[in-house]
Amino acid sequence: MSLLSKITNGVQKRPFYLLMHGLPGIGKSSFAAEAPKPIFLCAEKGTNHLDVSRLELSNFDEFKAALKELLETDHDFKTVVIDTVDHVEPLIFKMVCKDKGKVSIEDIGYAKGYIFALDYWQELISLLESLRDVKQMNVILLAHTEVKAFNDPQLTEAYDRYQVKLHHKASSLIVDRVDAVLFANYKAYLHKADGGRNKALGDGSRVIYTEMRASYVAKNRYSLPVELPLSWADFVLATDTQIPKSTDIVLGSINELMKDVKDVALKSKIEAHLEKVKSSPIELLKVLNRLKTIVAAA
Numbered sequence: 138m139s140l141l142s143k144i145t146n147g148v149q150k151r152p153f154y155l156l157m158h159g160l161p162g163i164g165k166s167s168f169a170a171e172a173p174k175p176i177f178l179c180a181e182k183g184t185n186h187l188d189v190s191r192l193e194l195s196n197f198d199e200f201k202a203a204l205k206e207l208l209e210t211d212h213d214f215k216t217v218v219i220d221t222v223d224h225v226e227p228l229i230f231k232m233v234c235k236d237k238g239k240v241s242i243e244d245i246g247y248a249k250g251y252i253f254a255l256d257y258w259q260e261l262i263s264l265l266e267s268l269r270d271v272k273q274m275n276v277i278l279l280a281h282t283e284v285k286a287f288n289d290p291q292l293t294e295a296y297d298r299y300q301v302k303l304h305h306k307a308s309s310l311i312v313d314r315v316d317a318v319l320f321a322n323y324k325a326y327l328h329k330a331d332g333g334r335n336k337a338l339g340d341g342s343r344v345i346y347t348e349m350r351a352s353y354v355a356k357n358r359y360s361l362p363v364e365l366p367l368s369w370a371d372f373v374l375a376t377d378t379q380i381p382k383s384t385d386i387v388l389g390s391i392n393e394l395m396k397d398v399k400d401v402a403l404k405s406k407i408e409a410h411l412e413k414v415k416s417s418p419i420e421l422l423k424v425l426n427r428l429k430t431i432v433a434a435a
Contacts, residue, residue, distance in 0.1 A: 152269050156222075156311055157345075158280040158301045158354070159321030164343055164367050166220055168321070169277045171369030173215035178203050180224035190214070197228040197257060204264035208271060216275040217268055222311065223280050223302040229257040251306050258307050262314055278311065282320065282353075289351075299353040317357040320346040321367050342426060343367035366426035375422060387421040394428040403431075 153172075157165050169175055170187045177184050177191040178200060184191050194200050200219075207217060219225060230242045233253045242250035268274045283302040286295040299320060301308045312318050324342035346353055347361040359376045374387065391411065398404045407424070414420035 152273055153275040153277070154266075154269060154314075154316040155276070155319060156278040156280060156301070156315045156317070157319040157321055158282040158299075160282060160323075163321045163323070165279045165321055166218075168367060168369055168372075169216070169218040169220070169279060172218070172275055172277060174213060175216040175218050175277075176207070176212075176214040177218045177220050179220045180228065181221060183220055195228075197225070197232050200225065200228070201260065201264065204261070204268065207274075208264065208267055214274065216277060217265065218277045219265075219279065221279045221281060222307075225261070226254075226303055226307060229254050232257055251304050254304070255306060255310060258310055262311070266314075276315075278315065296351065298351060301354060312354065312356070317347065317359060317361070318355050319357070319372075320353045320355045322346065322353075342429075344426070345372065362422070365422060366429070371422055371426070387425055388415065391421065391425050391428060394425070394432050397432045398428070 157168060159165050166177070166184050166187060169177070170184070170189050175189055177189050179191050179193045180200075182193065192199075192203055194203060204217070207214065230250070233242055233245070233250050234240065237245055237250070237253070239245055239250070242254070244250075245253065265276045265278075269276050281302040282299045284297050285300055287298045287300070288295045299322070301312065301318075303311070322344065324344050343366070345365045345367050346355050346363065347357045347359075347365065348363045349355050361372075361375050365371050365375055388411075395404065395407065398407065407428070411421075411424060414424065
């Protein structure tokens, strides 16, 4: 059979392959818990408040064994969640140290320990991608975020940005492989206070940023808007395969929330804006997110 006979055409719909990073307590695990039939493989105890299936694992071999069992046995799980990759990283470092007879990964000269660690990350990634391809499972990797100085070759000085809390070699590997890197954060605004000083304000809205900016690491291959509500339903709704049929669903949610808006002037203003954007699912998602905040604060 020739290679040309294997050519495929059109968009190929596959299970989601995501990395989400964000502040502690922002709602990363809650986001993943909304995915179809998830199984959490936990390197930390961050899911006790959620009604989910979980395995709490204490070493790298247990993670590999759990992934292999998911791959080789029959089950009804539809999503595998690693919670969190930055807590898996020390387990990988322990394996490297054991292999090399060292106490600390820093004891392996010339930063080679972090290169050796990539072999273990590759093992983990290979198993996760097999689950995606063979078992048709969504893969969600959760991570904490950290603020670090970034040296942009285009600029003369470094600046701070939010990035995945992993050694940069592991982070680069994972960010390259996944189809989306989502940065979860609270929505913030700047307000000029008395004296001309800027004051940061927020209304508690939690959002996902989906495209790379100077201040944070993100990307996506799903044609997502730059900003989305921090919700699995809103994320799925915004993927390019869902957008054509999503307007009625979003409008239905908006109409339900509008019943709880008591301010007549505000309600009239929202209705006028809805008339302008009613054909755009993405703009409607923004309205929905804002409405949730208004109703919750009422």
